[in-house]
Amino acid sequence: MATLEIGKENFEATVSKQGIVMLDWWAAWCGPCRAFAPVYEKASEKHQDVTFGKIDTDAQPELSGMFQIRSIPTLMIFRDGILLFEQAGALPAAALEELLTKVRELDMEEVRREIEKRKKEQEPRA
Numbered sequence: 700m701a702t703l704e705i706g707k708e709n710f711e712a713t714v715s716k717q718g719i720v721m722l723d724w725w726a727a728w729c730g731p732c733r734a735f736a737p738v739y740e741k742a743s744e745k746h747q748d749v750t751f752g753k754i755d756t757d758a759q760p761e762l763s764g765m766f767q768i769r770s771i772p773t774l775m776i777f778r779d780g781i782l783l784f785e786q787a788g789a790l791p792a793a794a795l796e797e798l799l800t801k802v803r804e805l806d807m808e809e810v811r812r813e814i815e816k817r818k819k820e821q822e823p824r825a
Contacts, residue, residue: 702743705752706759713752715780719802720750724766724773726757732772735789742795749799779807781814 705713705722714720723739725732743751756763756771766775770787776798777783783802790798 702740702751702753705754705762707762710754710762713750714777714782716750717779718748718750719799720752720777721799722752722754722775722777724754724756724763724768724771724775726755726771728757729771731789735772738790738792738795741792742799746799776802778802778805778810781807781810783810 702723703709703713714722721742723732723735725736727733739751739753743749754762756768772789773785773787774790775782775785783805784798
């Protein structure tokens with residue numbers, strides 16, 4: 700699967716769907732972004748079951764501001780609509796593969812239970 704160009708028009712529909720969605724926040728002038736691009740593209744070809752998207756921070760300043768993107772490249776991974784990973788910096792191919800393996804192995808029911816537990820802990824006590 701080729702990478703998808705993500706913008707404010709398709710962002711929500713993309714990240715909220717079932718399955719794994721990986722996003723690469725980048726810009727054309729960014730050297731590390733250009734170095735990471737072939738690694739990301741190769742991974743997108745290898746992992747057909749994962750949605751790979753690219754967000755040009757210059758073309759999408761509103762999205763970049765919403766997510767407080769301060770350094771690029773920044774990688775985000777969503778699974779079943781839940782943000783599981785966010786990190787600035789280019790990853791080597793082996794680290795990207797390891798990260799995908801770990802995301803696949805997650806028990807999403809356990810993740811949801813943990814999210815609910817934390818929400819309840821943060822609710823004001825009467």
